[in-house]
Amino acid sequence: MSNHVLLLIGTRKGLWLAHRRGGADWEVTGPHLPMAEIYAVAVDTRSAPRLLVGASSTHFGPSVVTSDDLGATWQEPEAAPIAFPDGTGAALERVWQLAPGPVDQPDVVYAGTEPSALFRSEDRGRTFELVRGLWDHPHREHWTPGFGGMAVHTVLPHPHDRERAVVAMSAGGVYRTADGGRSWQASNTGIKAYFYPDQYPEFGQCVHKIARHPAKPERFFLQNHHGVYRSDDDAATWQSIADGLPSDFGFPIVTHPHRPDVVYGFPLTADTTRYPPDGRCRVYRSEDAGESWTALSRGLPDRFWSAVMRDALCVDDADPAGVYFGSRSGEVYAGSGDGDDWRQVASHLPDVLSLRSAVV
C-alpha cells in the first residue's frame, strides 16, 4: 500500500491540498481553484485516483472540477457538468456532495445538490443526469430549506448493491431506494423534529449528516438537528445514541474505516448556542456503536469558539487510519491512534467546509 495520504480541504475561498508521505510532515499547497466556494470534495480511488470538487463561483455559478494527477491540473467540461433539464424549472445553486458509487460500478458517481436533487454520472463525474425518481417524489413540494439552503447534502450508495442507496437532506430527512433510484421511501421512523407540532413526522426532519460503514452496510449513524441516532435495519428505524454526549447537537458524523463499531462526532452546545460545550475543542468517539462516548482532546485547544461543518470531519483509509477535522476558523487537525492524538495540519485558512482524505 502507498504511504502517500492526500487530504482535500474545501473552504469558502478555494481548495487546499495536504500531502503526507510516510512519516514526513504535512505539505500543504493552495489555493487551488481560488475564491471558489468548495462545499463538496471526493477522492475516488476505485481505479486510478480522481479528485472531484464541487466548486461555486459567486459570479459565475457552480460546477464540478476534476483532477487525474492529484491536483497538478484541473479539468472541467465546456458544458455544465450538472444542469437541471428543461421543464424542471430549476437551476443548480450548489453541489453539496460528491459520492463515488458501488465498487463494481467504478464509473458511477453521485452528486447531491441544492435545490434538493440527486444526479448520477456514468463517466466518473464528468457529466451527470438528474435522478428523476427522487425529483418527482410527491413529498418534494413539502421539503423546506434549512438555514444553509434546501439541499441533498448526503449520498450513501450501497457499497455492493447497485440498486440501493440512501440520501439525506435538510430539511426533508432520510430517503432510500431499493430499485436503482426509480422510487424512494421516506425513512425517518424514530428521528425527532422538535420544530414541528407532530415531532415524529414521516418526513421533514432536519438531518445534518449520515454515515455508514462499508463492511456493515445495513448500519447507519446519524447526526440530527438535535439528536444522534443509529439504525441497524438499513435505515428503516432509528434509535437514540446521544446518551453520554455533552450535547446532541452538531453537524458531522463519520465511521472508522476499518472498525464498524467506531464512530466520531463533534458536538456543539445547542441549536442557538453553536459553540463546542464550554468552548473546548473536542472530538467525541464511540467504540461500541454509540453506547458510550469518549472525549478526545490530546493536542486540541481548550479555548475554541469555532464549529465543524457537516462535511468537515473525515477519515482516511490508511492502516492505521487517520481522522481529520476542519473548522470555520480555518484550522485543520489530524488525529492519529484512532483520534487519541491530534496535531495541526493547517491554520489561518478560510472557513473549512469540506474535507476528504485517502491513500493515493
Place this chain on the structure above:
Amino acid sequence: MRVTVLLPRLLREHADGAQRLEIEVQDATLGGVLDVLGRRHPGLERRLRDESRALRRYVNFYLDDAECRSLDGAASRVREGTEIRIIPSIAGG
C-alpha cells in the same frame, strides 16, 4: 444584425482568449445574443446565465451605457452596432 460583446479578463479563457466577440444575431435581444454565444462558447455562456436562462445575479451586462436590469433584462433590445460590455459586479468578501 451585428453586435459586439466585450469580455472581462476573467472570462476570456472561455472564449479562446478573445477580449472582443462580434456576434451576428437574428433575435435582437440580449437573450438572443447569449443564445448565439451558447452555441459558440458554451463554457462562457453558462457562466453568464444558468440552465433556466436566468442571468447570473452578480454579472452585469451593459448595453452601450445602460445595465440591462434597468432596461428589460434578458429581453432588452439590441441594435446594429450595440456594444455589450460584461462586467462582474462587486460581490464577495
